[in-house]
Amino acid sequence: MKIFHFSDIHAGSDKHFRKENLLYIIDEINNGDYDLAIFTGDATNEGQRHEYEIAKEMLDKIECPLISIPGNHDARSGGIALFEEYIGPQNGIYEHGDAVVISVNSAVGDSNDGRIGRAKFNRLKKALNDHSEKEIKILAIHHHILPTPMSGRERNVLANAGDVLDLIQKADVDLVVSGHRHYPNVYEVEDTVYINAGTASSVKTRYGDVNSYCTIEINDKIKKVITKRLNGEDTVRKYSRNRKRVFSEFGKKEFRAIQLSNTYFSESNSFLAQHYEEAVKSIRMLDPDLLIHCGGIVKEGIPRDYNIAISELNKLDFPMVFTPAARDINYLGYQLFNQYFGELDQKYNNEKMLFQGLSTPQYDSSVGVVGETERKLLLESLNEAPQEFRSVYLHHNIIPIPRSREKGLLEDAGDLLRELVDAEIDLVLTGTSYHPYATKVGGTVIVNVNSMSSVYQRSRFGNSFNVIDIYEKVIVVSEVNALWGKKRLLGIWERA
Numbered sequence: 322m323k324i325f326h327f328s329d330i331h332a333g334s335d336k337h338f339r340k341e342n343l344l345y346i347i348d349e350i351n352n353g354d355y356d357l358a359i360f361t362g363d364a365t366n367e368g369q370r371h372e373y374e375i376a377k378e379m380l381d382k383i384e385c386p387l388i389s390i391p392g393n394h395d396a397r398s399g400g401i402a403l404f405e406e407y408i409g410p411q412n413g414i415y416e417h418g419d420a421v422v423i424s425v426n427s428a429v430g431d432s433n434d435g436r437i438g439r440a441k442f443n444r445l446k447k448a449l450n451d452h453s454e455k456e457i458k459i460l461a462i463h464h465h466i467l468p469t470p471m472s473g474r475e476r477n478v479l480a481n482a483g484d485v486l487d488l489i490q491k492a493d494v495d496l497v498v499s500g501h502r503h504y505p506n507v508y509e510v511e512d513t514v515y516i517n518a519g520t521a522s523s524v525k526t527r528y529g530d531v532n533s534y535c536t537i538e539i540n541d542k543i544k545k546v547i548t549k550r551l552n553g554e555d556t557v558r559k560y561s562r563n564r565k566r567v568f569s570e571f572g573k574k575e576f577r578a579i580q581l582s583n584t585y586f587s588e589s590n591s592f593l594a595q596h597y598e599e600a601v602k603s604i605r606m607l608d609p610d611l612l613i614h615c616g617g618i619v620k621e622g623i624p625r626d627y628n629i630a631i632s633e634l635n636k637l638d639f640p641m642v643f644t645p646a647a648r649d650i651n652y653l654g655y656q657l658f659n660q661y662f663g664e665l666d667q668k669y670n671n672e673k674m675l676f677q678g679l680s681t682p683q684y685d686s687s688v689g690v691v692g693e694t695e696r697k698l699l700l701e702s703l704n705e706a707p708q709e710f711r712s713v714y715l716h717h718n719i720i721p722i723p724r725s726r727e728k729g730l731l732e733d734a735g736d737l738l739r740e741l742v743d744a745e746i747d748l749v750l751t752g753t754s755y756h757p758y759a760t761k762v763g764g765t766v767i768v769n770v771n772s773m774s775s776v777y778q779r780s781r782f783g784n785s786f787n788v789i790d791i792y793e794k795v796i797v798v799s800e801v802n803a804l805w806g807k808k809r810l811l812g813i814w815e816r817a
């Protein structure tokens with residue numbers, strides 16, 4: 322099956338729209354033997370009738386079957402009604418031989434943010450379920466689900482990106498095609514390939530880049546994705562299908578780390594002392610090589626809370642590393658963190674393993690940032706590290722977390738994620754949003770941990786911490802209920 326994917330044409334006045342580039346792309350579609358073309362939104366710039374007229378005139382030239390969805394720009398000025406009049410339905414299910422394409426409108430009127438509301442989410446879930454037997458499952462959605470690199474501040478995200486990501490992964494979707502950030506990018510998450518086509522014909526490209534589109538070839542063995550830039554630069558990526566999912570050979574166990582966050586040590590009612598006491602017993606039994614605290618150590622950055630933290634943590638005598646969350650550095654927190662825990666960016670390493678901390682919070686803000694300079698230094702030191710296993714731990718999430726509103730809380734999550742995946746970092750640990758989640762992006766296993774002992778947590782499994790067992794051949798991640806010690810597997814991944 323051959324698919325042509327393009328996005329963000331932004332038809333309208335010459336100020337925004339490069340008509341000649343779109344005409345070139347339409348020629349490419351009509352001169353190729355594509356089974357299907359998918360357009361992932363932003364047909365217009367302002368959702369106006371005269372723009373829809375141009376968009377329709379253009380899209381009507383496409384000779385193969387075309388599936389179109391609206392973007393946030395199409396929903397401006399109530400333009401969504403015009404989308405239906407000129408382009409087509411907002412949502413749909415299209416069967417094409419062995420394939421199904423499910424398209425979902427994620428645009429919210431007069432907002433750049435995306436959302437798949439409850440009714441639509443349930444319909445998407447049902448559609449994926451009803452078509453689970455299809456050989457090829459494709460989802461088309463305008464807003465990006467994973468943070469996009471080279472697009473500046475991570476924003477206009479899909480509010481429920483975490484739930485959507487989780488649904489897509491559970492439903493074994495083959496391809497997710499998107500647009501919106503006007504920068505072409507491709508990620509493989511487990512067996513799902515997430516494609517962002519960039520913009521076909523808007524003048525608003527990023528970092529001096531040119532307009533772009535994608536071609537996708539999919540058969541029973543591989544998915545081949547080519548990002549095509551209009552300057553003739555092609556990037557070819559191939560992903561194998563039907564990869565091994567059950568592992569019987571783990572090899573020797575090399576390391577056990579405990580990952581925890583949001584302990585909230587304090588005299589406040591939000592610190593669950595009994596959960597902490599019981600978790601201490603479980604952790605002692607698990608006998609880890611290292612304990613990694615991903616931030617939210619204290620409730621507030623005040624001496625009283627830090628004193629409680631130190632006396633509570635003294636109950637554990639394993640090597641420990643810490644990275645701060647915003648609450649750890651507010652008030653006197655900066656000095657106290659230094660005084661009690663040491664450096665902001667701590668690390669643990671032995672001959673084979675490196676765990677590098679990365680401090681991301683800012684004063685009095687829930688928004689975290691690494692920063693361009695800092696990222697560069699981090700990547701340099703990671704690339705020079707002699708250890709065969711390299712891990713980075715930080716507080717803020719770099720992939721969306723289920724059961725929480727995605728807000729793009731790490732400003733440069735898009736760049737950081739791309740850089741860590743490209744550097745083939747083995748493991749990234751985060752500790753925010755009060756819900757556990759683990760998946761693999763490219764060759765990088767990414768694990769978020771729930772709160773261990775705060776009343777604020779979102780998991781039906783209850784407060785928990787994670788156990789990360791690193792074997793010669795696989796990484797096994799489980800969460801352990803803080804109060805009862807019950808263990809639940811989050812995933813097993815083959816080591817690169």
Ligand SMILES: [Fe+2]
Pocket residue numbers: 329331362363392394501502503
């Ligand atoms: Fe756009």
Ligand SMILES: [Fe+2]
Pocket residue numbers: 363392393394463500501502
């Ligand atoms: Fe958009």
